[in-house]
Amino acid sequence: MNTYDTIIIGGGPSGMMAAISSATYGQRTLLIDKNRKLGKKLAGTGGGRCNVTNCGPLEDVIAGIPGNGRFLYSVFSQFDNQDIIRFFEDRGVKLKEEDHGRMFPTTDKSMTIIQCLVDEMIKFGVTIATQTEVVSVKRPEDRFIVKTKDQTFEAERLIVTTGGKSYPSTGSTGFGHDIARHFKLEVTPMEAAESPLMTDFPHKRLQGISLDDVTLSYEKHIITHDLLFTHFGLSGPAAQRISSFVSGGETIYLDVLPNHSKQDLEALLDENREKSLKNTLKTILPERLAEFYCDGLPEKGKQLTHKERDHLLERLKQLPIPVTGKMSLPKSFVTKGGVDLTEINPKTLESKKVPGLHFAGEVLDINGHTGGFNITAALCTGWVAGSLHY
Ligand SMILES: Cc1cc2nc3c(=O)[nH]c(=O)nc-3n(C[C@H](O)[C@H](O)[C@H](O)COP(=O)(O)OP(=O)(O)OC[C@H]3O[C@@H](n4cnc5c(N)ncnc54)[C@H](O)[C@@H]3O)c2cc1C
Incomplete structure (x- = not known):
């Protein structure tokens, strides 16, 4: 059995940021994703240039997240869009502002952002398992048992960052909602948002x-x-x-x-x-x-x-x-609905019912406009879910 302090399922922006945050707090951290490369959906945003955040004032960011943006006040008090900008710039990634406050790397390449996140995970010793699909999660006692086809992992803390149900070819097929239901958490109905x-x-x-x-x-x-x-x-x-x-x-x-x-x-x-x-x-x-x-x-x-x-x-x-x-949900950019926020502590993103179980990113019932708002929500909730709150 491979034992960790924290396991994160899903290597999109929320999962990668959760892994960095968790490892920064000294947690032995494992990030699992079923794709060959991390950040597959993120790579396609902003026409392949990665619309990494939006630099507007906080009130505008909340307004840019019509699906329960107000739930994020507590998250943004810990890590907000300005922290995202600082995070990348402190690591040598220059960003530029375009119309409507949209922020991109000056290289105009998504890979710049993804590589920065991956380098940071490696620097802090995160174990990264790609091409690894989680098939079941259980919590027989006070630890999570995470199974893939041929491996079993164990941890005290589990962070679910499996995304919504749009563009399932990028890996977001709704597995995180099954985890929530398994632990008897409510999941709100899902529908297409930001649709052509x-x-x-x-x-x-x-x-x-x-x-x-x-x-x-x-x-x-x-x-x-x-x-x-x-x-x-x-x-x-x-x-x-x-x-x-x-x-x-x-x-x-x-x-x-x-x-x-x-x-x-x-x-x-x-x-x-x-x-x-x-x-x-x-x-x-x-x-x-x-x-x-x-x-x-x-x-x-x-x-x-x-x-x-x-x-x-x-x-x-x-x-x-x-x-x-x-367009149908799979062909829409964003998923409306997801893990019911009444189940989640807004300060820690931990389940109120199941200690140690956290959710971050689009798996939650939060949806924003394209323009960097979803990615902001994903990165910021990821950071907070990965943090230890004493
Ligand atoms: C074409 C397109 C353009 C977009 N443009 C913008 C934009 O400009 N601005 C904006 O803010 N938002 C945009 N979005 C939305 C944004 O990309 C998402 O909201 C964001 O990626 C969500 O991040 P996440 O980390 O929560 O989930 P995701 O990025 O979806 O990552 C989830 C990860 O979990 C993994 N996973 C799922 N199930 C399992 C499992 N069982 N085992 C292992 N791994 C698993 C998946 O492989 C995936 O890598 C766009 C979306 C699309 C499709």
């Missing part, structure tokens, strides 16, 4: 167009962020954020020029009456989108009837887009 939207829209001809800081709205929800037209509908942060409020059958509205008022656009059309409408719109929109808005309209601005002009302005500021559905 399927729309009834001429998306094929707009496919590939990406727009910075446009506004999508649905009822009282107004999101201004980047948007991407895809072969099935809409993706990118604006679509993913509005996905929390729709399921299919609703109409959302796109303001493609939120920084231009209707009056600004009227003035632009007036100034360019003699010119081709398409060329006028091309000065403020990508060419293919300008063509789309000109569909069925006369060639020159001055040829527009009042009705056509009003309709064009209306569509530029409030284009109706019928939503037909959103």
